[in-house]
Amino acid sequence: MSESLDALERRIAELRAEVRRAVKAKENSLARSLRGDLRRAEKAWDEAITAEEPPPKLREPEASLLPIREQVHQALALLGVPTSAKLIVAVNDAFFSRELRGSQLTSLRRDEERSFRSDPYARPYYLCAALTDRLSPARGLLADSSWAPELRVLGPLSPRVDFLTSTMRIAEHLTRLAEPPMGALRLLSRMAQNIPGAVEGFAPADPATAIRAAGAELEVHRAADTAQRTEVAARVARQLPDVERLFGAATMSTLRGAC
Amino acid sequence: MNRLEELRGPMPSHPHDARAIAALAANPGCARRALMDAAGVDKDRVARHLGFPAPFGQSQFAITRGNVFEALVKENGCAELLRLLRELLGLPIAQVGYQDVESVGSHLRHSHTRALIDRAAREDDGTAVFYDHPLFSLEIAGHTSYLEPDVVAFQIGGRFRIVEIKSFGLIDGQAEPEKVAAAARQAAVYVLALRTLMADLGHDPERVSHDVVLVCPENFANRPAAALVDVRKQLAVLKRQLARMTRVDRLLEGLPRDLTFDLVPDPDGVPTRPADELAGALRQVPARYAPDCLSTCDMCMFCRDEARCDGSTDLLGRQIRDQLGGVSRMTEALGLAEGTLEPAEGQEEIARLLRLADRLREEALN
Numbered sequence: 001m002s003e004s005l006d007a008l009e010r011r012i013a014e015l016r017a018e019v020r021r022a023v024k025a026k027e028n029s030l031a032r033s034l035r036g037d038l039r040r041a042e043k044a045w046d047e048a049i050t051a052e053e054p055p056p057k058l059r060e061p062e063a064s065l066l067p068i069r070e071q072v073h074q075a076l077a078l079l080g081v082p083t084s085a086k087l088i089v090a091v092n093d094a095f096f097s098r099e100l101r102g103s104q105l106t107s108l109r110r111d112e113e114r115s116f117r118s119d120p121y122a123r124p125y126y127l128c129a130a131l132t133d134r135l136s137p138a139r140g141l142l143a144d145s146s147w148a149p150e151l152r153v154l155g156p157l158s159p160r161v162d163f164l165t166s167t168m169r170i171a172e173h174l175t176r177l178a179e180p181p182m183g184a185l186r187l188l189s190r191m192a193q194n195i196p197g198a199v200e201g202f203a204p205a206d207p208a209t210a211i212r213a214a215g216a217e218l219e220v221h222r223a224a225d226t227a228q229r230t231e232v233a234a235r236v237a238r239q240l241p242d243v244e245r246l247f248g249a250a251t252m253s254t255l256r257g258a259c
Numbered sequence: 260m261n262r263l264e265e266l267r268g269p270m271p272s273h274p275h276d277a278r279a280i281a282a283l284a285a286n287p288g289c290a291r292r293a294l295m296d297a298a299g300v301d302k303d304r305v306a307r308h309l310g311f312p313a314p315f316g317q318s319q320f321a322i323t324r325g326n327v328f329e330a331l332v333k334e335n336g337c338a339e340l341l342r343l344l345r346e347l348l349g350l351p352i353a354q355v356g357y358q359d360v361e362s363v364g365s366h367l368r369h370s371h372t373r374a375l376i377d378r379a380a381r382e383d384d385g386t387a388v389f390y391d392h393p394l395f396s397l398e399i400a401g402h403t404s405y406l407e408p409d410v411v412a413f414q415i416g417g418r419f420r421i422v423e424i425k426s427f428g429l430i431d432g433q434a435e436p437e438k439v440a441a442a443a444r445q446a447a448v449y450v451l452a453l454r455t456l457m458a459d460l461g462h463d464p465e466r467v468s469h470d471v472v473l474v475c476p477e478n479f480a481n482r483p484a485a486a487l488v489d490v491r492k493q494l495a496v497l498k499r500q501l502a503r504m505t506r507v508d509r510l511l512e513g514l515p516r517d518l519t520f521d522l523v524p525d526p527d528g529v530p531t532r533p534a535d536e537l538a539g540a541l542r543q544v545p546a547r548y549a550p551d552c553l554s555t556c557d558m559c560m561f562c563r564d565e566a567r568c569d570g571s572t573d574l575l576g577r578q579i580r581d582q583l584g585g586v587s588r589m590t591e592a593l594g595l596a597e598g599t600l601e602p603a604e605g606q607e608e609i610a611r612l613l614r615l616a617d618r619l620r621e622e623a624l625n
Contacts, residue, residue: 086334132359139362160338160357194335221355
């Protein structure tokens, strides 16, 4: 846009010079037509400058119309693994709106549990807990009730597997975007720094390299983690009623069941 | 132990945290402190009641900063810590297990920590590398204190390591020696607690490494860096101190029968005992004040005031006090130096040195 403005300004200057030359040479008809061109050029310049004025606010505040619950769900759908509130906020910040705060997530799980207890399965999905190998709710991790049970439970290797998976999912999402947002690249770089071979020093991470490196480490852990998770998921299915399958067992009853 | 309860009065025993236990090692010779700690007296409360509240305690800013840094190191299943340990100790790629002990609920943390450590020590393989929020216990003078190390890492080769996360900065590979020393003392408490637990479970306590991993932010950024710190010396001092606390009977022997540090609290727990009377009781137990007490002991301001009123040489610091030999009062030292006081038997040597110093000072001033 600014380039055409520059061109127009050059054109206007040229036209003015030509008008002056034509007037000096007393070529009236030429001067008149040149003045016409000049007026059109000036008009075009006026239009161009107003068009470039404040561009309609594209993404800055962009208040999300989605309720908090939907925003969290959106971030979880992108990541696909049980995730801490902090990472959910970071992902939402990087890819979607920027208005989710950690404190808004604190009571979410409790509200969901209350809703499920009063009217089970009324909603298509619930934001629920990830379950530890003691079948208790894992502290601070949110999951999606529509995921397979194996995805919602944790073995000792799972935090690492989930970290690698979420790094890959973020990198994959970045490759799908025509204009990857800077915040998302920074998030990926920060995560990739903790994966061997994913990034060189403090350089911004390349999504393809990050996917490859995370995938390579994932291969090391996957089999053992899957086995542990399947075992815990089987225990969840065997021992827990519906509500606790989603939101975890209270610790004392877990102890009676698990030990 | 009954005598200790009389000393404490009706208040419940004040639990020791790792910081307080670590501080024990900072001034081993102080009888007042040893006695108050052994009896579980709440020193902070006593100091407040006497009108000498201790000047320390972390600022809210420092606490928040510390917590944020710790969360950063531990987030996503200790991802940052994992990178550091891979660099520092060559932790193999496959070892990434993570257990959050706190997930079982706070009332079970101690027994769960015990069960997890036992399993890890037995199986040696395929178990977790990181134990987050573990809870250890340590017997201190008959009372159980509970301790929360930042993280315990289980390294290949069957050795446990304590990880201590601190938010003071590491600048060009250097940190403030005092802060590192304090962190090492605190980590030593955890090493001792874990060794005790291992011995209790029938494993070799030496499997707990005396090298602890200290994690600090590096070069003004919030990026964590790690270093190994050898805490053998701190462990030795700590063990001696704790053994001394269990032999507190010797300290009790010389005390008057009716001595008590009881604050005589009313039903709301507000102390009603006159401060002078309490101060009088405390003065019957000798303290060994040193300027470093100011950074570790709740009673520091009271003891400093006492030392100042007495004109005690303790105020000048340990090194000078030791050089002054048996001279415990500043007036005495000055008298010897100026020749207005006759040296007592055995003081001739120190008197000669003090006079020499006085003469040199005079000559330098003239």
